[in-house]
Amino acid sequence: MGLVCEAIESRGIPTVTLAMERGVPAPRVARVSFPYNLPMGEPGDKEGHRRVALAALGLLHELEGPAELDI
Secondary structure, three states: OHHHHHHHHOOOOOOOEEEOOOOOOOOEEEEOOOOOOOOOOOOOOHHHHHHHHHHHHHHHHHOOOOEEEEO
């Protein structure tokens, strides 16, 4: 995933990767506390999915370079 993100970012398009663990090699990583295979939370939790998506997208404005944050 990191290689894809780096290729996209090299063209001037910022990316955010959702991850469940530390040390994911991507430019901007939003760490979530959900189980594997559920990066946006439990199925059917529309409001929870919305919160995760908005928090991840918010990192595009907050971070100007590579970073890894908990959301």
